[in-house]
Amino acid sequence: xxxxxxxxxxxxxxxxxxxxxxxxxxxxxxxxxxxxxxxxxxxxxxxxxxxxxxxxxxxxxxxxxxxxxxxxxxxxxxxxxxxxxxxxxxxxxxxxxxxxxxxxxxxxxxxxxxxxxxxxxxxxxxxxxxxxxxxxxxxxxxxxxxxxxxxxxxxxxxxxxxxxxxxxxxxxxxxxxxxxxxxxxxxxxxxxxxxxxxxxxxxxxxxxxxxxxxxxxxxxxxxxxxxxxxxxxxxxxxxxxxxxxxxxxxxxxxxxxxxxxxxxxxxxxxxxxxxxxxxxxxxxxxxxxxxxxxxxxxxxxxxxxxxxxxxxxxxxxxxxxxxxxxx
Amino acid sequence: xxxxxxxxxxxxxxxxxxxxxxxxxxxxxxxxxxxxxxxxxxxxxxxxxxxxxxxxxxxxxxxxxxxxxxxxxxxxxxxxxxxxxxxxxxxxxxxxxxxxxxxxxxxxxxxxxxxxxxxxxxxxxxxxxxxxxxxxxxxxxxxxxxxxxxxxxxxxxxxxxxxxxxxxxxxxxxxxxxxxxxxxxxxxxxxxxxxxxxxxxxxxxxxxxxxxxxxxxxxxxxxxxxxxxxxxxxxxxxxxxxxxxxxxxxxxxxxxxxxxxxxxxxxxxxxxxxxxxxxxxxxxxxxxxxxxxxxxxxxxxxxxxxxxxxxxxxxxxxxxxxxxxxx
Numbered sequence: 001x002x003x004x005x006x007x008x009x010x011x012x013x014x015x016x017x018x019x020x021x022x023x024x025x026x027x028x029x030x031x032x033x034x035x036x037x038x039x040x041x042x043x044x045x046x047x048x049x050x051x052x053x054x055x056x057x058x059x060x061x062x063x064x065x066x067x068x069x070x071x072x073x074x075x076x077x078x079x080x081x082x083x084x085x086x087x088x089x090x091x092x093x094x095x096x097x098x099x100x101x102x103x104x105x106x107x108x109x110x111x112x113x114x115x116x117x118x119x120x121x122x123x124x125x126x127x128x129x130x131x132x133x134x135x136x137x138x139x140x141x142x143x144x145x146x147x148x149x150x151x152x153x154x155x156x157x158x159x160x161x162x163x164x165x166x167x168x169x170x171x172x173x174x175x176x177x178x179x180x181x182x183x184x185x186x187x188x189x190x191x192x193x194x195x196x197x198x199x200x201x202x203x204x205x206x207x208x209x210x211x212x213x214x215x216x217x218x219x220x221x222x223x224x225x226x227x228x229x230x231x232x233x234x235x236x237x238x239x240x241x242x243x244x245x246x247x248x249x250x251x252x253x254x255x256x257x258x259x260x261x262x263x264x265x266x267x268x269x270x271x272x273x274x275x276x277x278x279x280x281x282x283x284x285x286x287x288x289x290x291x292x293x294x295x296x297x298x299x300x301x302x303x304x305x306x307x308x309x310x311x312x313x314x315x316x317x318x319x320x321x322x323x324x325x326x327x
Numbered sequence: 328x329x330x331x332x333x334x335x336x337x338x339x340x341x342x343x344x345x346x347x348x349x350x351x352x353x354x355x356x357x358x359x360x361x362x363x364x365x366x367x368x369x370x371x372x373x374x375x376x377x378x379x380x381x382x383x384x385x386x387x388x389x390x391x392x393x394x395x396x397x398x399x400x401x402x403x404x405x406x407x408x409x410x411x412x413x414x415x416x417x418x419x420x421x422x423x424x425x426x427x428x429x430x431x432x433x434x435x436x437x438x439x440x441x442x443x444x445x446x447x448x449x450x451x452x453x454x455x456x457x458x459x460x461x462x463x464x465x466x467x468x469x470x471x472x473x474x475x476x477x478x479x480x481x482x483x484x485x486x487x488x489x490x491x492x493x494x495x496x497x498x499x500x501x502x503x504x505x506x507x508x509x510x511x512x513x514x515x516x517x518x519x520x521x522x523x524x525x526x527x528x529x530x531x532x533x534x535x536x537x538x539x540x541x542x543x544x545x546x547x548x549x550x551x552x553x554x555x556x557x558x559x560x561x562x563x564x565x566x567x568x569x570x571x572x573x574x575x576x577x578x579x580x581x582x583x584x585x586x587x588x589x590x591x592x593x594x595x596x597x598x599x600x601x602x603x604x605x606x607x608x609x610x611x612x613x614x615x616x617x618x619x620x621x622x623x624x625x626x627x628x629x630x631x632x633x634x635x636x637x638x639x640x641x642x643x644x645x646x647x648x649x650x651x652x653x654x
Contacts, residue, residue: 001398001399001422001449003448042639043639045633045635045636045639046639046641071328072328072507076427079633079635080407080408080633080634080635081407081427081429081631081632081633082427082631083631083633083635083636086510086631086633086644086646087636087641087644089509089510089644089646090510090511090512090644092510093509093510094509095328095507095508095509096428096507096508096509096510096646097426097428097435097438097439097507098426098427098428098435098631098646099424099425099426099427100403100408100409100425100426100427101423101424101425102408108424108425111424112424112439115443115446115448116442116443116446118446118448119442119443119445119446119447119448120446121330121442121445121446122328139635180399180422180423180424181422181423182416182420182421182422182423183413183416183417183419183420183423184417185417304408304409304410304413304425305408306372306406306407306408306410306413307407308372308406308407308410308466309372309410309414312369312370312372312373314373314414317413317414317416317417319413319416319423319425
């Protein structure tokens with residue numbers, strides 16, 4: 001299911017990151033960073049709300065836009081019931097649609113936003129997402145303070161809030177096309193190996209996008225996946241070649257770019273809905289504006305993991321969505 | 328944010344219900360019912376997956392349509408991470424977008440589906456949702472077996488899976504317009520009084536819909552809210568009159584229609600994302616096809632409740648979306 005767009009732009013983006021992200025190689029690219037997981041809030045959950053709200057303030061400031069001129073807020077996050085997005089929407093007081101495809105949520109949002117603008121239903125929208133390391137660990141696994149030992153395939157949920165402002169007004173990054181993904185389940189049951197769960201979904205949507213658009217992978221200057229991490233990236237490349245005969249010489253994974261490799265605590269790399277936008281909305285879009293990359297395919301990758309289902313020994317289905325961006 | 332549509336139809340719908348719903352006054356209207364909460368599955372969560380899958384089989388059968396002719400599956404449910412929808416999507420193997428606005432999810436799905444078809448991005452889609460009483464109780468409150476005593480304002484999560492097939496092909500119920508709601512929070516903190524949380528959000532979207540469309544409430548033969556229950560319905564009517572000077576002589580609430588009043592275990596009525604569609608996709612659409620109702624406004628109402636936030640003594644924000652249907 002590939003959509004093509006005419007004159008839809010990501011006019012501006014914003015990135016708000018935590019301390020781990022600020023210790024990584026992209027620290028200079030973020031709009032705002034916090035050194036503390038609590039961010040002057042009483043809980044990690046309300047801290048995550050703050051991350052999104054900050055990112056919305058920043059993106060509106062960049063465009064000198066008032067909130068009451070925004071038609072729609074599309075957002076989702078990793079917290080159960082999309083808590084961070086809901087409490088943000090409460091304070092925005094503009095129409096809201098909640099979405100969830102795990103760590104593919106950012107691209108799902110961009111696709112929906114671009115599609116609703118393209119269809120003439122809205123003029124503009126803000127698409128946001130967030131994740132918070134401690135809030136996610138507590139919810140999906142164990143509280144961080146337990147100090148559980150983890151396998152090396154584990155990824156580290158990024159702490160960040162990110163927003164993108166989309167409209168038909170020329171300026172920024174152009175949204176060229178998008179491909180909505182299908183849920184893929186290769187019977188992986190290991191909640192500490194999300195890269196393995198998600199790689200086949202990423203391969204599937206990359207294959208379908210290239211097939212629908214009749215493009216070769218080399219059409220893109222960069223194919224940027226979301227949060228496969230070191231091992232997931234290896235699996236994606238092998239899987240794509242073995243199953244679809246596709247080679248990518250231009251692939252990078254945001255999960256492998258957000259942190260320094262010497263940060264041992266982050267294991268196989270970064271993950272979480274904010275991971276892909278923290279890398280792309282800052283560093284990659286900057287390179288695009290400098291014309292170092294002209295055509296980029298963002299591939300959001302989401303493991304639809306639920307601890308209750310993992311405890312029932314069920315496999316972890318995954319999904320990926322792709323969006324083609326140009327300057 | 329009100330959208331108008333040309334020639335978008337809900338061609339068919341399906342309803343699969345549990346035993347409580349089957350003991351209620353609408354039992355003859357459901358396509359399929361189950362007497363057991365497990366539905367031949369090993370857990371309540373996988374039972375809920377089965378409810379959606381059944382509803383999709385039924386809606387496709389009604390239209391004599393094959394799954395590979397469906398462009399998109401839009402779905403969300405009450406389980407964390409939208410588990411029931413994700414595992415359904417895995418088996419469907421068609422493009423999937425996960426959405427969540429609590430018990431307003433069904434209307435959110437219809438709005439998105441109609442909007443994407445209207446914008447020419449897809450030809451058709453299936454919009455689904457589900458809820459399962461025991462799975463929801465276990466997740467949001469306490470396992471049912473604990474036998475906790477509840478206040479009379481409590482509502483009873485309906486067990487059901489529902490689907491709607493939308494396209495531009497003439498036939499069925501016409502989608503006329505829709506209004507996306509705003510998150511409203513009137514500082515209610517009681518997780519056993521969802522009706523009070525949601526009534527102001529319902530009032531807000533009804534007011535905005537009528538204002539945008541320059542209609543009087545009497546324009547509609549029926550304004551059907553989702554799951555306010557007995558007390559929430561009273562609050563809605565009072566609130567709408569006090570704050571917006573709007574009187575509804577044509578209001579009913581699905582939560583007050585799904586069960587018999589003599590069923591004491593259901594307290595103030597039914598709730599859950601499947602509640603509104605279980606009533607509307609069966610009984611109400613039947614009356615519409617008989618031309619007893621010609622113009623109906625469905626108002627999905629969702630309390631964006633999260634137990635973690637309730638434990639932090641935070642208030643419960645709510646949202647409602649409205650969709651105008653015609654024959």
